[in-house]
Each structure stands twice: as C-alpha cells, then as structure tokens.
Amino acid sequence: MSLYAKELEIAQLAVQRAAILTKRVFHEKAKGTVSKDDKSPVTIGDFGAQALIIAALKHNFPEDEIVAEEEAAQLQEDANLRSTIWDLVKGTSLSDASAEAVLGGAIKSEDDMLTFIDYGNSKGGAKGRIWAIDPIDGTKGFLRGGQYAVCLALMVDGDVKVGVLGCPNLPIDDAAPLSGSMESGQTDEGKGCLFSGVLGQGATSRPLTTGALASSQKISMKAIADIAAASFCESVEAGHSSHGDQAEIAKKLGITNPSVRMDSQAKYASIARGAGDIYLRLPVSATYQEKIWDHAAGDLIVREAGGAVTDIHGKRLDFSIGRTLANNKGVVAAPAGGHAQVLAVVQEVLGNK
Numbered sequence: 001m002s003l004y005a006k007e008l009e010i011a012q013l014a015v016q017r018a019a020i021l022t023k024r025v026f027h028e029k030a031k032g033t034v035s036k037d038d039k040s041p042v043t044i045g046d047f048g049a050q051a052l053i054i055a056a057l058k059h060n061f062p063e064d065e066i067v068a069e070e071e072a073a074q075l076q077e078d079a080n081l082r083s084t085i086w087d088l089v090k091g092t093s094l095s096d097a098s099a100e101a102v103l104g105g106a107i108k109s110e111d112d113m114l115t116f117i118d119y120g121n122s123k124g125g126a127k128g129r130i131w132a133i134d135p136i137d138g139t140k141g142f143l144r145g146g147q148y149a150v151c152l153a154l155m156v157d158g159d160v161k162v163g164v165l166g167c168p169n170l171p172i173d174d175a176a177p178l179s180g181s182m183e184s185g186q187t188d189e190g191k192g193c194l195f196s197g198v199l200g201q202g203a204t205s206r207p208l209t210t211g212a213l214a215s216s217q218k219i220s221m222k223a224i225a226d227i228a229a230a231s232f233c234e235s236v237e238a239g240h241s242s243h244g245d246q247a248e249i250a251k252k253l254g255i256t257n258p259s260v261r262m263d264s265q266a267k268y269a270s271i272a273r274g275a276g277d278i279y280l281r282l283p284v285s286a287t288y289q290e291k292i293w294d295h296a297a298g299d300l301i302v303r304e305a306g307g308a309v310t311d312i313h314g315k316r317l318d319f320s321i322g323r324t325l326a327n328n329k330g331v332v333a334a335p336a337g338g339h340a341q342v343l344a345v346v347q348e349v350l351g352n353k
C-alpha cells in the first residue's frame with residue numbers, strides 16, 4: 001500500500017459525504033445563513049459539512065488534531081438553527097453501505113454533532129498530524145449560485161501530505177474550458193469533481209459521486225508555451241484579491257484573455273487540470289491573514305500537477321505556524337516553468353504601490 005493511502009481514501013469519502021449535504025442546501029432557497037463576528041456569512045451547510053467530516057476523521061484517526069473553520073458557539077444559542085442542521089446531518093449518508101461504514105456511519109446525537117464541530121479548534125503548528133478543514137470554501141459563491149469547494153488536507157509536521165477538494169459545481173470534464181460565467185445552473189448534470197493530491201504521488205480528478213469512489217485520472221497543468229496566451233483565474237470578490245492589480249499584471253504579461261472569476265479553491269483545481277493557467281491572490285488589506293484551510297489542499301494539488309505556488313514575495317506557503325499563513329502575503333500559482341516570469345511581474349506591479 002502506498003504512503004497515506006488510507007488517509008487519502010478516508011479524506012475523499014469524507015469530502016464526498018459532506019458534499020451530498022452541501023448540495024442539498026445549495027438547491028434550497030433557505031440556506032440558514034448567519035453572520036459571523038468578522039461579518040462573513042456561514043450557513044447550515046458549513047456547520048453540517050464540518051460535523052460530518054470531523055466525525056469521519058475522529059472514527060479513523062482519533063489521535064489526530066483538527067483545524068477547522070467553524071465553531072459551534074453560535075449554535076449553542078440558537079436551538080432552531082441547531083435542529084435544522086441536525087436534521088440535515090442525520091439525513092446524510094453515502095449510498096454505498098461499505099463506504100459509509102468506513103467513515104463510521106451516522107453521528108449519534110445532536111450533542112455529539114456539536115462536539116464534533118468543536119474538535120476543529122486545534123491551534124495548528126509544526127508538530128504531528130493535523131487536518132485542515134474548510135467545510136464550504138467560498139461561502140459567498142455558494143450563496144450566489146457559483147463555485148464553492150469542500151476542502152480537506154492532512155499536514156504532518158507542518159507539511160501538507162494529502163489534499164482533497166470537492167467541487168460540486170465544476171464540470172466533470174477536465175478538458176472543459178473555463179467559462180467566463182462560472183455561475184451554476186439549476187441541475188447537477190455534468191458537474192461535480194473530486195480532486196486529490198498526495199505529496200510525491202501526483203494529482204488526480206474523478207467525478208464526485210454519492211457513494212463509492214469513481215475511478216480517477218491523473219491531472220497536470222498546461223505548460224506555458226506563450227505567456228501572452230495564458231488565462232488567469234481570480235476571485236469574484238474584489239475584497240479578497242485586487243482586480244485592478246490583476247489587470248495591470250495581465251497587461252504587462254501581454255495577456256488579453258479576460259480573467260475568469262470564480263470563488264473558492266476551485267481556482268487551484270482548475271489550473272491544476274489545465275483548464276486555466278495562473279491563479280493570483282493579490283492582497284487588498286494590509287492586515288488580513290490568509291487561513292490554512294483556504295490553501296492547504298489547493299497548494300499541494302497544484303504542486304503535484306506540475307505547478308509552483310508561492311506568496312507575492314516568492315516564499316512557499318508556510319502551513320506550520322498555526323491557523324493562519326501569517327508568514328505569507330497573497331498567492332502566486334502558475335506552471336513551474338512560467339512561475340518566475342509571473343512572479344517578477346507581480347512584484348514589479350505591487351512594488352510600485
């Protein structure tokens with residue numbers, strides 16, 4: 001058995017199960033949205049997916065630590081919200097009985113659900129096995145009917161070893177071109193992709209299913225022959241990554257393709273399979289610290305697909321110092337052969353500010 005084979009299987013099945021829940025919420029009008037202290041939205045889908053993933057991890061790897069985005073505090077004060085989430089969680093299982101059994105089956109009670117959610121409170125760090133979970137990455141995209149991702153990664157001694165991204169609204173077809181409008185229609189037809197990477201073992205994609213894992217194929221980034229023909233992925237939210245700086249960088253590189261805007265780590269997945277070429281996250285605020293769960297899986301999947309990922313200073317993303325990427329600013333992800341050229345222009349443009 002190859003290194004991390006069990007961790008990979010559990011992570012993929014856990015993401016698949018959580019995505020069944022998020023898809024149900026995605027198609028409902030009422031998404032149980034509440035506002036967090038930082039004013040960002042969180043939904044019943046985020047809480048439910050986090051509970052299901054952590055239950056699967058605790059069943060299989062009880063000693064491991066977990067860094068997850070959400071916490072149960074808000075649910076302690078709101079019995080209605082709590083019971084809506086519990087209804088969702090207890091009604092969600094994989095359609096394949098043996099796969100469901102591998103994850104440990106259903107959560108037993110509403111209280112257990114809250115306990116699982118709060119197991120995600122690890123401080124992170126440079127020692128031991130730590131999972132990073134973003135149950136719904138791109139919650140604003142999820143609410144808007146656009147792209148979002150269910151994200152899970154395993155770090156060992158501060159280094160990401162396994163990364164899994166479930167992207168329910170990306171086309172199954174790795175060769176499907178990035179569409180200028182990544183908004184999702186009403187049906188799930190032709191959509192739903194599960195991306196994985198294991199350090200030193202490459203990156204894959206497979207259709208996201210509701211039961212056992214589908215068969216996978218290797219993915220790789222497109223080599224950049226002519227940078228002027230490249231296409232960019234960027235955030236939809238101008239508050240997450242500067243659209244103005246991005247446009248200036250594109251211009252200097254001679255890129256005329258309009259950049260494709262989509263939410264979440266679906267951007268990392270899209271460039272990893274060659275559907276796009278370059279992903280830049282250009283700091284808007286001097287104080288915002290990126291969170292490890294927003295990058296751990298995507299960073300590994302892109303690097304395993306033949307890419308290079310650094311921050312705007314050219315440093316590798318450092319997942320070893322806690323819940324945030326406090327040592328890094330922004331993200332520059334590109335095919336390994338073109339990364340230096342892109343980084344140089346990023347620094348030229350940002351250096352002038």
Ligand SMILES: Nc1ncnc2c1ncn2[C@@H]1O[C@H](COP(=O)(O)O)[C@@H](O)[C@H]1OP(=O)(O)O
Pocket residue numbers: 040041069134136137138139140141235236237239240241262263264265285288294
């Ligand atoms: N001010 C901010 N700057 C950068 N990223 C942010 C900011 N606020 C929230 N985020 C996080 O950015 C990610 C989505 O950004 P994008 O889709 O633009 O790449 C999400 O993880 C979102 O959290 P969340 O997981 O709560 O959606």
Ligand SMILES: [Mg+2]
Pocket residue numbers: 040041042069139
């Ligand atoms: Mg959030």
Ligand SMILES: [Mg+2]
Pocket residue numbers: 134136137138293294
């Ligand atoms: Mg996120």
Ligand SMILES: [Mg+2]
Pocket residue numbers: 046069134135136137138139
């Ligand atoms: Mg999130």
